[in-house]
Amino acid sequence: MTVIDHANGRPSNRLPLTIYLAAPRGFCAGVDRAIQIVELALEKYGAPVYVRHAIVHNRYVVETLEAKGAVFVEELDEIPDCDAPIVFSAHGVPKAVPAAARTRDMFVLDATCPLVSKVHIEAERLYSRGAEILLIGHAGHPEVIGTMGQLPPGAVHLIETIEDAFTFVPKDPERLAVITQTTLSVDDTKEILNALKERFPRIAVPKKDDICYATTNRQEAVKQIAPNCDRVIVVGSPNSSNSLRLVEVAERAGCPRAMLLEGVDQIDWTVFDGIGRLGITAGASAPEVLVESIIEAFKERFDVRIETVSTAEENVSFKLPRPLRDMPAA
Numbered sequence: 001m002t003v004i005d006h007a008n009g010r011p012s013n014r015l016p017l018t019i020y021l022a023a024p025r026g027f028c029a030g031v032d033r034a035i036q037i038v039e040l041a042l043e044k045y046g047a048p049v050y051v052r053h054a055i056v057h058n059r060y061v062v063e064t065l066e067a068k069g070a071v072f073v074e075e076l077d078e079i080p081d082c083d084a085p086i087v088f089s090a091h092g093v094p095k096a097v098p099a100a101a102r103t104r105d106m107f108v109l110d111a112t113c114p115l116v117s118k119v120h121i122e123a124e125r126l127y128s129r130g131a132e133i134l135l136i137g138h139a140g141h142p143e144v145i146g147t148m149g150q151l152p153p154g155a156v157h158l159i160e161t162i163e164d165a166f167t168f169v170p171k172d173p174e175r176l177a178v179i180t181q182t183t184l185s186v187d188d189t190k191e192i193l194n195a196l197k198e199r200f201p202r203i204a205v206p207k208k209d210d211i212c213y214a215t216t217n218r219q220e221a222v223k224q225i226a227p228n229c230d231r232v233i234v235v236g237s238p239n240s241s242n243s244l245r246l247v248e249v250a251e252r253a254g255c256p257r258a259m260l261l262e263g264v265d266q267i268d269w270t271v272f273d274g275i276g277r278l279g280i281t282a283g284a285s286a287p288e289v290l291v292e293s294i295i296e297a298f299k300e301r302f303d304v305r306i307e308t309v310s311t312a313e314e315n316v317s318f319k320l321p322r323p324l325r326d327m328p329a330a
Contacts, residue, residue: 015276017302019295020229022221022281023310028214030113031056031285033318034090035065037111040320040327041085042069050079052097053089053142055111056285057240059262076100085109090285091142092116094149114318115212116143119179120150122206126177127151131204132170134159136192137181141241144181162188165195177204182212183242183284185249186219214284215242217312219249222281225309226253229279231272234260235290236283243283255279264293269301 027035034055041049047069054062054072062072073079076097079086085107088097092112101108112120126133133156137144148156159165159178170176178196180189189211196203226232232250236243243260250258258279261267272278278298282291298304319325 014301014303015274017275017298017304018277019298019304019306020225020277020279021291021295021306021308022218022225022279023308024214024217024221024312024314025280026235026282026284026286026288026291028212028284029314029316029318030090030115030212030214033320034087034111034113035061037109037320037324038065038070038087039068040324041087041109044324044327045085049085049087051087051089052076052093053091054239055087055089057091057243058237058283058285058287060287060290061285076104076106079106083107087111089142090116092120092146093142094146096149109321109323111321112146113182113212115182116146119147119182119210122210123147123150123156123179126179126204127155131175131177132172133157134168134176134178134196134203135180136160136178136184136189138184138241141181143183143241147179147181159192159196162192162195165192166199170200173200174202176200176202179206180210181241182210183215183245184211185245186211186216187249187252213316214314215245217314218242218246218281218284221309221311222246222250222279223253224311225279225281226250226255226258229255229277230257230275231255232258232279232281233294234258234281234283235262235286235294236260237262237285240283240285243286246281246283250279250281261294263290264297267294267297272298 038055048071051070051072087109088111090111090113135156136159232255234243234246247258247260
């Protein structure tokens with residue numbers, strides 16, 4: 001069968017492939033702000049700029065910033081005494097971290113996503129009212145560690161699964177409150193919340209879901225494309241919670257197979273033999289350049305037609321820390 005190449009109108013022996021490109025995808029406002037903070041700090045103060053933990057969970061982003069002079073550490077004691085800026089990652093940190101920075105007179109630029117900070121503030125408010133707090137989230141994730149670290153040990157109980165929701169034993173079922181990690185599966189979180197509300201009708205829940213707008217929007221976009229796709233690629237890193245959730249959402253929504261790729265070099269072409277419809281999206285910490293490189297790789301092997309499927313418009317932006325507000329946007 002002769003196929004007409006969509007790019008030039010000429011006959012081609014490449015098989016046709018429709019790529020459904022999910023929108024929104026990629027960087028959210030919190031990630032964009034965090035990366036800008038590091039870039040602007042490097043521009044204003046020079047290298048090195050120290051960053052506690054990966055600024056966002058994406059290897060490409062981290063390596064790009066390292067090449068510009070950023071130095072990534074896991075703990076403050078890895079940083080020598082110096083005047084260099086120290087940036088806290090977008091995921092947020094326990095209260096003990098800024099407290100330790102103050103004892104060393106460190107110059108801190110806090111890149112915590114404002115939507116994560118909102119959860120921190122809510123946790124403190126609930127605790128001050130005497131509530132026993134449940135946090136729906138994933139153990140060991142930096143955001144969860146940071147949120148639990150806003151309050152004294154034992155003040156926050158982690159609920160990871162629906163089973164946890166059914167087995168948790170409160171001190172007082174009349175004084176419970178729940179908060180959530182911002183990058184969870186919307187559907188899973190709703191199921192856990194419903195279980196908690198069924199068991200504890202008086203439990204205080206957030207007026208507005210703690211799951212951030214970007215996580216919600218990217219999951220909704222994937223739900224739209226997944227049922228029409230033979231495969232879905234989620235561009236993102238394996239330590240990115242919101243990216244992992246997109247893989248799960250795609251398969252639950254009807255795609256036979258979804259996979260997480262950090263970049264074009266991870267494509268296993270045997271997985272795409274004989275497909276005619278491919279969905280592509282990207283986690284909130286994955287830059288668009290990685291999406292573009294994957295699309296270009298498919299164009300070399302298939303006669304590609306791209307269809308963008310948009311489910312929401314995003315125009316959110318967050319202020320930079322005061323010391324950087326006089327700098328032109330990076």
